[in-house]
Each structure stands twice: as C-alpha cells, then as structure tokens.
Amino acid sequence: MPLPTQPYKGARDFYPEDKRIQKYMFSKLRSSVEAFGYEEYDAPMLEPLDIYLAKSGSELVNDQTYTFTDRGDRQVVIRPEMTPSVSRMVAAKRNQLNFPLRWYSIPNLWRYERPQRGRYREHWQLNVDLFGEASIAAEEEIISLASSVLKSFGATNDMFEVRLNSRKLMEYLAKTYLSLEDVKALALFKLIDRKNKIDEQAFNEQAMELIGNQELVDKLASFLEISDISNVPEELKDAEGISELKTLIAHLASNPEIGKVVFDPNIMRGFDYYNDIVFEVFDTHPENNRAMMGGGRYDGLVELFGVEPVPTIGFGLGDATLLNFLQVHELLPDIKAETDLAVLLLDDEFGNSQSLVNALRSQGLNVAVDFSSRKIGNKIRWAESRGIKHISVIGQNEIDSQKLSIKNLDDGYEELIELNAVGQYLKN
Amino acid sequence: MPLPTQPYKGARDFYPEDKRIQKYMFSKLRSSVEAFGYEEYDAPMLEPLDIYLAKSGSELVNDQTYTFTDRGDRQVVIRPEMTPSVSRMVAAKRNQLNFPLRWYSIPNLWRYERPQRGRYREHWQLNVDLFGEASIAAEEEIISLASSVLKSFGATNDMFEVRLNSRKLMEYLAKTYLSLEDVKALALFKLIDRKNKIDEQAFNEQAMELIGNQELVDKLASFLEISDISNVPEELKDAEGISELKTLIAHLASNPEIGKVVFDPNIMRGFDYYNDIVFEVFDTHPENNRAMMGGGRYDGLVELFGVEPVPTIGFGLGDATLLNFLQVHELLPDIKAETDLAVLLLDDEFGNSQSLVNALRSQGLNVAVDFSSRKIGNKIRWAESRGIKHISVIGQNEIDSQKLSIKNLDDGYEELIELNAVGQYLKN
Numbered sequence: 072m073p074l075p076t077q078p079y080k081g082a083r084d085f086y087p088e089d090k091r092i093q094k095y096m097f098s099k100l101r102s103s104v105e106a107f108g109y110e111e112y113d114a115p116m117l118e119p120l121d122i123y124l125a126k127s128g129s130e131l132v133n134d135q136t137y138t139f140t141d142r143g144d145r146q147v148v149i150r151p152e153m154t155p156s157v158s159r160m161v162a163a164k165r166n167q168l169n170f171p172l173r174w175y176s177i178p179n180l181w182r183y184e185r186p187q188r189g190r191y192r193e194h195w196q197l198n199v200d201l202f203g204e205a206s207i208a209a210e211e212e213i214i215s216l217a218s219s220v221l222k223s224f225g226a227t228n229d230m231f232e233v234r235l236n237s238r239k240l241m242e243y244l245a246k247t248y249l250s251l252e253d254v255k256a257l258a259l260f261k262l263i264d265r266k267n268k269i270d271e272q273a274f275n276e277q278a279m280e281l282i283g284n285q286e287l288v289d290k291l292a293s294f295l296e297i298s299d300i301s302n303v304p305e306e307l308k309d310a311e312g313i314s315e316l317k318t319l320i321a322h323l324a325s326n327p328e329i330g331k332v333v334f335d336p337n338i339m340r341g342f343d344y345y346n347d348i349v350f351e352v353f354d355t356h357p358e359n360n361r362a363m364m365g366g367g368r369y370d371g372l373v374e375l376f377g378v379e380p381v382p383t384i385g386f387g388l389g390d391a392t393l394l395n396f397l398q399v400h401e402l403l404p405d406i407k408a409e410t411d412l413a414v415l416l417l418d419d420e421f422g423n424s425q426s427l428v429n430a431l432r433s434q435g436l437n438v439a440v441d442f443s444s445r446k447i448g449n450k451i452r453w454a455e456s457r458g459i460k461h462i463s464v465i466g467q468n469e470i471d472s473q474k475l476s477i478k479n480l481d482d483g484y485e486e487l488i489e490l491n492a493v494g495q496y497l498k499n
Numbered sequence: 500m501p502l503p504t505q506p507y508k509g510a511r512d513f514y515p516e517d518k519r520i521q522k523y524m525f526s527k528l529r530s531s532v533e534a535f536g537y538e539e540y541d542a543p544m545l546e547p548l549d550i551y552l553a554k555s556g557s558e559l560v561n562d563q564t565y566t567f568t569d570r571g572d573r574q575v576v577i578r579p580e581m582t583p584s585v586s587r588m589v590a591a592k593r594n595q596l597n598f599p600l601r602w603y604s605i606p607n608l609w610r611y612e613r614p615q616r617g618r619y620r621e622h623w624q625l626n627v628d629l630f631g632e633a634s635i636a637a638e639e640e641i642i643s644l645a646s647s648v649l650k651s652f653g654a655t656n657d658m659f660e661v662r663l664n665s666r667k668l669m670e671y672l673a674k675t676y677l678s679l680e681d682v683k684a685l686a687l688f689k690l691i692d693r694k695n696k697i698d699e700q701a702f703n704e705q706a707m708e709l710i711g712n713q714e715l716v717d718k719l720a721s722f723l724e725i726s727d728i729s730n731v732p733e734e735l736k737d738a739e740g741i742s743e744l745k746t747l748i749a750h751l752a753s754n755p756e757i758g759k760v761v762f763d764p765n766i767m768r769g770f771d772y773y774n775d776i777v778f779e780v781f782d783t784h785p786e787n788n789r790a791m792m793g794g795g796r797y798d799g800l801v802e803l804f805g806v807e808p809v810p811t812i813g814f815g816l817g818d819a820t821l822l823n824f825l826q827v828h829e830l831l832p833d834i835k836a837e838t839d840l841a842v843l844l845l846d847d848e849f850g851n852s853q854s855l856v857n858a859l860r861s862q863g864l865n866v867a868v869d870f871s872s873r874k875i876g877n878k879i880r881w882a883e884s885r886g887i888k889h890i891s892v893i894g895q896n897e898i899d900s901q902k903l904s905i906k907n908l909d910d911g912y913e914e915l916i917e918l919n920a921v922g923q924y925l926k927n
Contacts, residue, residue, distance in 0.1 A: 073805025074550050076591035079575065082543030084588050087602065090539045106860045108838045108867020108887075111518045115510030115621050116544065116577070116607060117565075122502055137545075139567035142611045147507065149544070149577070160512050163504035169884035173867060174515065179544060183570045193543050208870040215853075219860075326853055377501025410536045425643075425754055432534045432647075439536020439601060442636045456597035459536075 081184070081192030088458075091406045093195070096224075096393060097177055100197045103223040107216045109173040109199060114156035116179075120146045122155040125375050126344035135182040149181040153198040154344070154372065154385065161202055161383075162376030170203025170381065189391045197393075199366075200385030202373075207315055209384050210348050210368070211322050217352055217364050217386055218329040224393075225402045228330035231363070232353045235320060236338040237312030238345050238367070244336075248306060249291065255281050263295070264339040300334040315348065331355075344369040348384070359399040364388045408458035411436045411497050412477070415450040417466035424465055427473075427490065434494025455480055461497060509612070509620030516886075519834045521623070524652075524821060525605055528625045531651040535644045537601040537627060542584035544607075548574045550583040553803050554772035563610040577609040581626040582772070582800065582813065589630055589811075590804030598631025598809065617819045625821075627794075628813030630801070635743055637812050638776050638796065639750050645780055645792050645814055646757040653830045656758035659791070660781045663748060664766040665740030666773050666795070672764075676734060677719060683709050691723070692767040728762040743776065759783075772797040776812070787827040792816045836886035839864045839925050840905070843878040845894035852893055855901075855918065862922025883908055889925060 078084045085093060101111070123132050137149040150156060153176055161168065176198045184190060199216060201209050214233055221231055241263075245256035259281050266274055278288045290304075297303060300316050307313065316334060323332045340349045349367030354360060366386025374380040397403040412431065416424055424440070431438045439459065441450045447464065454462045463475045475493060478485040488496050506512045513521060529539070551560050565577040578584060581604055589596065604626045612618060627644060629637050642661055649659055669691075673684035687709050694702055706716045718732075725731060728744050735741065744762060751760040768777045777795030782788060794814025802808040825831040840859065844852055852868070859866045867887065869878045875892060882890045891903045903921060906913040916924050 074553065074587070074590075074803050075547070076587050076804045078587075079543045079545045079547070080571070080573075082545065084543070084591070085541035086588065086592070087538035087540050090541055093541075094539065105837045105865045108841070108865060108885075110515035110837065110885075111522065112515050113513035113518055113521075115507045115512070116609070117507045117510065117621070119503070119507070125502065137567075137569065139565075141565065143508070145508075159502070159504050159506075160514065163512070164514070169881050171869075171871065171881075181544070193545070204871065206870070206872075212868065212870075326857075328857060375502050376504050409533045409538065413536070429754075429756060437533045437536060440640065441599075442634070442640075443599065443632065444634075453597050453599075457536075457538075 079192070081186035083191060083193065087408075091408070092394070092403070093390065095404075095406050096390060096397075097195075099223050100177060100220060100388075103220045104175045104197070104199055104216065106219070107173065107212065109175045109216075112157065112160065112174050112176050113178065114150075114153070114160060114176075116149055117141075117147045118150055118156055118159075120148050122159060123148060123151065126155070126342065126369075126372060128341050128343050131182070131341070135184055137181050137183060150178065151180055151182045152342075153178050153180065153196065153387070154200075154342070154369065157198065157200055158372040158383075159376055161381060162373050162378045165373070165378040165381070168202075171209075172200075172202040174202065175199045189389075189395045191391055195390040197388040197390075198385065199387075200383060202381050202383050204384075205370070205382035207319055207322075207348075209382070210315075210319050210350075213366065213384050213386060214319075214323055214332075214350060215326060215329060217350075217366070217388070220388065221352070221363075221396070222328065224397055226396075226400065230330070230355055230396075230400050232331040232333060232355050233323065233329065233350060234333055234335035234338050234353060235316060235348065235350045236334070236336055237316050237348055238339075239347055240307070240310055240312030240316065241336070241339070243310040243312065244291075244294065244307065247310070249282055249287050251282065260339050263337060264341060266295070266337055295336050297336060298333045312347070319348065340365055340367055342369075344372045346370055350386070354396050354399070356396075356399045359395055361392075363392045363396055407460070409437050410439050410457065410459045411461065412438050412493070413450075413454035413457070413459045413462045414438055414440045415447060415454065415462055415464045416440065416442045417447070417464060423467075424470060427465065427470055430490055431493055434491070436494050436497060451480075463493075507620070509614035511619060511621065515836075519836070520822070520831065521818065523832075523834050524818060524825075525623075527651050528605060528648060528816075529603075531648045532603045532625070532627055532644065534647070535601065535640065537603040537644075540585065540588065540602050540604050541606065542578075542581070542588060542604070544577055545569075545575045546578055546584055546587075548576050550587060551576060551579065554583070554770065554797075554800060556769050556771050559610070559769070563612055565609045565611060578606065579608055579610045580770075581606050581608065581624065581815070582628075582770070582797065585626065585628055586800040586811075587804055589809060590801050590806045593801070593806040593809070596630075599637075600628075600630040602630065603627045617817075617823045619819055623818040625816040626813065627815075628811060630809050630811050632812070633798070633810035635747055635750075635776075637810070638743075638747050638778075641794065641812050641814060642747075642751055642760075642778060643754060643757060645778075645794070645816070648816065649780070649791075649824070650756065652825055654824075654828065656756075658758070658783055658824075658828055660759040660761060660783050661751065661757065661778060662761055662763035662766050662781055663744060663776065663778045664762070664764055665744050665776055666767075667775055668735070668738055668740030668744065669764070669767070671738040671740065672719075672722065672735065675738070676722075677710055677715050679710065688767050691765060692769060694723070694765055723764050725764060726761045740775070747776065768793055768795055770797075772800045774798055778814070782824050782827070784824075784827045787823055789820075791820045791824055835888070837865050838867050838885065838887045839889065840866050840921070841878075841882035841885070841887045841890045842866055842868045843875060843882070843890055843892045844868065844870045845875070845892060851895075852898060855893065855898055858918055859921055862919070864922050864925060879908075891921075 136151050179195050245251045345367040347368035351362040352364040368384040370382045462478050473490040476487050607623050673679045710716050766779050773795040775796035779790040780792040796812040798810045890906050901918040904915050
C-alpha cells in the first residue's frame with residue numbers, strides 16, 4: 072500500500088512559494104526587533120515536563136502538550152511555548168549574565184488542539200523578552216516594540232489597538248472588592264479569560280456561583296465594561312496596579328508611533344506566571360477582530376529554577392495570526408523567487424558550460440542551469456513556472472564569444488551582454 | 500525543589516553569542532545554495548512512523564528515533580532525517596510540479612544517540628535535493644554545489660576531498676564477483692559501512708562468515724583498497740556503475756572549483772534508499788579527518804508514496820560537523836553583535852527620549868536604550884558586555900540640541916554628530 076502524502080494533522084508543509092512568505096515575515100520580524108537592540112537565542116525542541124507543570128496552566132499541560140517518555144525514561148515535552156525554556160536559560164547563567172538582557176527567538180511550538188483558521192498544531196512564534204528591568208519603562212519599550220513590528224510590515228496606527236490590564240488590579244478586585252478567597256479568585260480569572268467564548272447568561276451564572284451575591288456580580292459586570300482607566304469606580308481608585316496603568320497608558324498615548332491604547336479589564340492571558348501588567352494587541356479589521364499578540368510581566372518565573380528572581384516582561388506573536396493580519400489588510404507584497412537567471416543549455420553537455428556559469432555566480436547572481444535534453448520551449452516554460460524573470464540560452468557560440476543574450480520573460484525584451492557585465496545588468 | 504537548568508541531554512541551548520555563529524553559518528549556506536537556483540522548503544517536525552520504516556534502515560528506526568503515540572492514537576516520529584519528508588511533499592504534488600525541482604532546507608533533526616564531539620541528539624542539517632534529473636549532470640551539479648558551499652566559508656581545495664562510489668557497482672561486486680545472494684549482499688554492505696569502526700581482523704572474520712571463501716575475501720579486501728577507478732580488476736571493468744563513475748570523476752576533476760576527487764569503494768552511506776552514485780566529502784585536516792557531507796542518488800523513494808518515480812539526488816551537511824570544520828581550519832570570523840549603538844539615558848525618564856531614539860532607528864540603526872537608574876559607569880560596562888561598539892550618553896541637553904556625542908568603545912574616540920547624520924556616521 073502506498074504511503075500517505077499529507078502532512079501530520081494540523082501541521083503544514085511549506086513548499087517554496089509558502090516558505091518564501093514565511094522567510095519574508097521572519098526577516099521583517101528579525102530586523103524590527105534587532106532595531107531595538109534585541110539578540111536572537113534558541114533552545115531545544117524537547118524540554119522536561121516539569122518546567123511547564125509549575126506555571127503554564129493546567130489546560131495547556133494536561134490537554135494540549137505532546138508529552139512522551141524517551142528511551143532513557145525521561146518524561147519530555149515538545150515545547151508548547153518558549154517562556155519556560157528562556158527562563159531556564161537565564162537562570163542557568165544568572166550570575167554571569169549582565170542585565171538587562173534583550174532577547175528574542177522565533178521557535179516552532181506544538182499544541183494538540185483542534186486545527187482551525189489561524190490555529191495549527193505546529194506554529195512559529197516570535198518571542199521577545201526583556202530581562203532585568205523592573206520599571207514601567209520596560210513595559211513601554213516592549214509595547215512600543217510590539218507596535219513597531221506591525222508598522223514594519225506597512226501597518227498604520229488604525230489597523231491595531233493595544234489593550235492593557237493589570238493582574239495586580241484584578242487580584243485586588245477579586246480579593247478586596249469581591250471578597251473572594253484565593254481558589255475562587257483564580258477560578259474567576261479563568262472565567263473572565265473565557266468570557267468572549269461563552270454567552271452573557273452563562274457568564275453571569277458561573278460568576279454568581281463563585282461570588283454568591285448578585286449585587287457584586289453586577290458590579291463585576293459593569294467593571295468589565297470599562298475601557299477608560301479614569302472611569303474605574305471610586306473604591307478602586309487607589310487599588311494596586313491603577314497608577315502603573317495610568318502612567319503607562321499616558322506614556323504610550325504620547326508616542327505617535329503607536330495606535331490606540333485602551334484599558335481592558337477582560338484581558339487576563341492564560342498563563343499562570345503573569346503577575347502584573349498584561350496586554351494584547353488586537354486587529355481592528357472587522358473580518359479579523361481578535362488578539363494577535365499577547366504578553367505581560369512575569370517576574371517570578373526565573374526564580375523557580377533556584378536562583379535570585381529577575382524582573383521580566385515579554386510578548387509573543389504567532390506566524391499564522393500575523394499572516395491573517397497581513398492578508399486581511401492587504402499588506403503582503405508579491406515576493407519574488409531568489410533565482411536571478413535561468414541558463415538554458417542548447418545541448419546537454421553540462422561540463423562545457425561550467426566556467427561560464429561559475430563566472431555568472433561569482434558576480435553575485437543566483438543561476439539555475441537547465442541541462443536536460445528536452446526541447447528549448449519546454450525549458451522556457453520551466454523557467455516561467457519557477458518564477459525566474461530572466462533567461463539566457465547558451466550554446467557553443469556563447470561559450471566562445473563570452474557574450475550572452477539575456478531575455479526578460481515579463482516583457483520579452485532581449486539584449487546581448489558581455490559575460491562580465493551580466494551581474495551589473497541584472498542588478499539594475 | 501528548584502527546577503533543573505540544564506538543557507535536555509545531547510541538545511544545546513543557543514545563547515546569543517552561540518546563535519550568532521549559527522546565523523552566520525546558515526546565512527552562508529542559504530546564499531551558496533541559492534546561487535545554484537535552489538529554493539527553500541520546510542515540513543513539520545512530526546511525521547508518521549511509516550515513512551521511515553520503508554527505506555531509512557533498521558538501526559535508525561528501531562534504536563535512534565523519538566517515536567511516540569499522540570493523543571489521537573497516531574504513531575509519530577520527531578523527524579530523524581529530512582529525505583522521507585521531502586519525498587512525501589514531492590509525491591503529494593507529483594502532477595502539478597514542473598521538474599526539475601531544486602530544493603533545500605535547514606531542518607532540525609532528532610536522533611537518540613550517545614552524545615559525543617560533533618554529534619548531538621538535536622542537530623540542524625542542510626538538505627539539498629535535485630528532483631527530476633536522471634543524467635550524470637545532476638551528480639555533477641550536486642557535488643559542485645557541495646564543494647561551493649565549503650568554498651563560500653573560505654575553504655580552499657586542499658581542505659576537503661570528495662569520495663565517490665556506486666551502489667550499482669557494489670551490487671554487481673556482491674552478486675556477480677562474490678556470488679552472494681541478496682540477504683548476504685545487504686549484510687556485506689552493512690559490514691563495509693562499519694569497516695572503519697572495527698579492526699581488520701574482525702572485518703575479515705565477519706566477511707569470511709558471509710562469503711565463506713578465503714580467496715574471495717582477499718579479493719574483496721584488495722578491492723576496498725582501490726582509490727583510482729582505472730585500477731579496478733579486469734573482471735569488474737565492464738561492471739554496472741563503472742562508466743558513470745569514470746565520467747563523473749573526469750568531469751569533476753576538470754572543474755577548478757573542486758578539490759581532490761577520488762573513488763572510494765568503502766563509501767556505502769547508511770540509508771537503504773540509495774541506489775546508484777553515493778558520495779561523501781571528507782575533511783582532510785589531520786585532527787578532524789572524517790566525513791562532513793554525505794549524499795547520493797535515491798531514485799526509488801518518491802514512488803513509495805504511490806506516484807510515478809522521480810529520479811533524485813541530494814546531500815546533507817550537519818551544523819556541528821560544519822562548525823568543527825570551520826574551527827579546525829580557523830575559518831570562523833569574529834562575528835559582531837547586531838546592535839549598532841547603545842543609548843545611555845542620564846536620567847530614567849524614558850518617554851522624554853523616545854522621539855530621539857525613534858529618529859535613530861528610522862536611519863536604519865539598531866539601538867538599545869539603557870533607561871535604568873544605575874550609575875553611568877555601570878551602563879557603559881553593560882554596553883561593553885553586550886559587544887556594542889558605540890555608545891551615546893543622552894540627557895536633556897542632547898534632546899534640546901539634537902546633537903549626540905558618539906563614543907567608540909574600542910578606541911575611545913568621541914565625536915559630536917547631528918542627530919540626522921548618526922546613521923550615515925556609524926555605517927561608514
């Protein structure tokens with residue numbers, strides 16, 4: 072029986088035309104984060120299960136990880152997120168590293184989920200983290216950078232919106248304002264995190280179960296409607312987190328490079344390790360109105376590895392959500408093939424043309440050679456199908472004269488060029 | 500108990516200084532294969548076990564794979580090699596693709612092996628394949644390309660050697676010259692593949708067990724000593740594979756871009772899918788005398804996916820073996836940090852300097868901002884430790900005057916530069 076040809080469910084094959092788009096996106100991501108002084112790192116695809124058990128949240132670990140036992144009896148996981156790995160790496164060199172660190176990576180991550188639009192079992196994610204800065208200026212840099220990443224693709228300020236919240240404020244809300252004990256507070260946060268996936272009645276019923284007081288449930292519901300930080304109720308004016316949120320929003324609003332910045336008490340972020348400011352960047356396009364980027368402060372993760380704590384803030388951006396954003400806003404350019412010239416040999420004597428082809432490549436040209444024995448018309452159609460713009464038919468005449476006829480397949484224009492000048496000619 | 504900080508056994512953490520080297524290597528690999536018209540593709544990290552069972556060889560599949568059952572009860576493998584994945588992709592679009600295809604990838608691969616120098620459980624491998632060309636010109640292109648990859652790092656012709664063999668010749672040798680039946684022929688090939696790992700006596704004993712005739716074992720032993728194809732014994736002069744080997748060696752030897760090319764009947768390559776020419780590129784350095792690249796023709800793999808066969812030849816080059824080669828020949832340059840300038844703020848008011856920093860970045864500069872409240876001496880030491888060559892201390896004066904004092908940390912030279920001219924100044 073023949074072997075099946077489809078890729079693993081929920082994962083993607085990248086044919087050259089797909090990979091070209093990914094390379095374009097990753098190159099823009101790299102240059103825009105490096106503009107802020109961030110340096111790339113990487114970590115292994117496999118990690119011990121333990122590093123996710125601590126703080127990644129039970130849904131991820133219990134239902135969505137690719138976990139197995141290796142041939143040496145170790146329980147390992149294919150990384151579902153990068154934050155525990157990078158925290159491990161920082162902890163391993165806690166005493167040698169000179170903070171602050173500005174680090175980024177574009178790892179592939181695996182989650183066992185039902186595949187749907189913009190959600191795959193294997194996806195790539197830009198991860199950007201700033202280690203060793205406790206001040207709110209770190210939040211400001213990270214959110215400016217997140218915005219700058221989108222702008223580097225040609226996005227304008229109206230295409231996205233930054234939504235901010237504070238885990239500290241939400242803790243205060245749950246414990247002081249709603250008088251919930253720890254376990255119920257955590258359950259309430261998970262409920263808020265799910266709020267846009269369930270209807271209003273279900274939300275109210277489940278909130279009532281946790282809070283047990285209709286007046287407080289109503290207070291919660293109206294709190295969750297607030298989008299201007301100065302509108303929080305009097306009792307929360309001095310709550311923890313409020314002044315940081317105010318400062319941060321004011322600073323971000325004064326930066327003309329950033330789009331709309333709003334307070335959004337519904338932003339929780341799934342991971343248990345966030346402890347202060349959390350944020351998401353939303354696509355404002357009506358057909359794709361959803362979170363693209365998410366992040367926040369997680370000051371307590373590095374210390375789980377037995378070292379002094381390191382204040383940290385970071386965010387992630389998935390490749391599929393970025394692609395959806397670029398497509399829906401028509402920001403994706405036509406990305407051309409890397410090959411500059413197809414050399415079509417008149418006869419199939421490959422060796423004879425070798426020094427001519429070497430000379431073209433030494434001029435910095437990417438040259439594909441068709442040395443097959445098929446008809447020249449087929450060779451031209453092949454070059455077209457590869458997306459190669461220029462061709463040159465080469466026989467003994469061209470090898471002797473050291474002059475090539477270069478044809479542009481787009482407009483049919485043809486010109487005779489000295490071998491040594493072809494690089495210059497095609498680069499102009 | 501704190502979590503352990505070391506990476507998974509046999510895998511590597513890439514801190515920025517390590518990743519920088521990998522990025523340098525991958526960038527050279529990409530540009531040198533793209534110079535030959537090759538296009539990048541990628542495939543998922545996980546594949547069904549079946550695609551390796553067919554032709555990858557039992558040692559790899561039974562002892563070295565990371566195999567497990569996913570939450571949907573599928574038996575999956577973390578890819579130990581890329582060839583079955585790319586064959587699957589080609590088969591999936593067999594009828595739409597316009598051959599020949601020139602494809603490459605730099606996947607990470609996993610094998611459960613005992614870690615040792617230059618051998619890791621996770622490694623990256625440049626994979627280059629030419630699909631749809633049956634003529635020996637394909638071998639010539641692929642081996643020229645393999646050589647060109649090494650040359651792009653500054654290698655000279657004397658630093659490496661191409662060793663060629665033919666599976667067809669070896670089949671003929673085993674079946675006609677040594678009169679072995681199929682099973683014993685295969686066992687002999689595995690024995691030859693192991694030959695440099697065991698001593699001469701053990702080799703002769705095991706060969707005797709298979710062949711059962713001392714005269715023939717002696718004939719085999721002297722055959723395996725041959726390095727000049729014209730020295731093969733009279734009875735093998737017309738054997739299958741001989742004329743292709745002769746043509747290929749003559750063509751390659753006439754290309755001044757390629758180093759020494761020899762016939763080596765000991766080259767078998769482990770995978771069962773090779774069916775014709777096989778080759779390895781050896782490092783000639785006395786401290787690292789071993790195979791770096793390996794490849795060959797595998798015309799029968801694509802058809803296992805139920806489509807018409809596609810003649811194919813390809814090779815692989817691992818990141819760790821490449822790094823050893825570059826190190827032992829002192830070809831690895833000093834790779835500098837991507838950050839061009841560290842802006843050290845005199846006070847910790849980040850927002851105030853934002854437009855000045857935006858202006859620097861819009862000039863194409865990579866700028867890291869130190870907005871911490873520590874002393875300026877500590878900020879300078881931090882920039883040094885990050886490998887950043889230029890610094891500029893910024894206070895209200897600089898923001899008002901729009902002039903920056905740029906200091907070179909290497910030689911201490913300092914100059915006052917107009918804000919708008921800093922990009923130009925630092926790029927020169």
